[in-house]
Amino acid sequence: MDLPLESDVWHPVIKSEKLKLGKKKMLRIGLKSLMVVRESSRIYATDALCRHMAWPLAYGGKINDECITCPLHQTRYDLNSGEIKEWSPFPLFPLYGRIVGSLRRPSPLVVHETRELDGWVEVRLSTA
Numbered sequence: 849m850d851l852p853l854e855s856d857v858w859h860p861v862i863k864s865e866k867l868k869l870g871k872k873k874m875l876r877i878g879l880k881s882l883m884v885v886r887e888s889s890r891i892y893a894t895d896a897l898c899r900h901m902a903w904p905l906a907y908g909g910k911i912n913d914e915c916i917t918c919p920l921h922q923t924r925y926d927l928n929s930g931e932i933k934e935w936s937p938f939p940l941f942p943l944y945g946r947i948v949g950s951l952r953r954p955s956p957l958v959v960h961e962t963r964e965l966d967g968w969v970e971v972r973l974s975t976a
């Protein structure tokens with residue numbers, strides 16, 4: 849018998865009614881931490897930590913135009929693809945942000961599929 853691949857499994861992570869519009873949640877599936885947020889008609893799920901210096905994006909991350917901006921050095925990611933829009937630009941003067949940004953190679957945020965079913969928000973983990 850074949851076990852289902854992790855990427856085939858939908859995990860219920862939070863009751864739909866508990867995920868309020870615009871409120872980011874840090875949730876877990878096993879050992880994996882996620883940032884989950886409901887924005888207008890969509891629910892996004894990403895890895896919990898900023899790829900730059902591991903700030904938990906649920907705490908202070910700002911969402912605009914389907915992107916999330918990390919509060920620490922303002923790295924900005926597309927919530928649909930995880931693509932980096934800007935890497936550690938803050939602060940501009942002195943050039944501290946760029947220096948700190950160079951400490952870690954830029955890498956995209958991992959995003960996961962979401963759906964709502966039977967009153968639950970479910971996440972299917974990406975294999976990326």
Ligand code: FES
Pocket residue numbers: 898899900901902903918919920921922923936
């Ligand atoms: S930790 Fe997120 S931008 Fe530096």
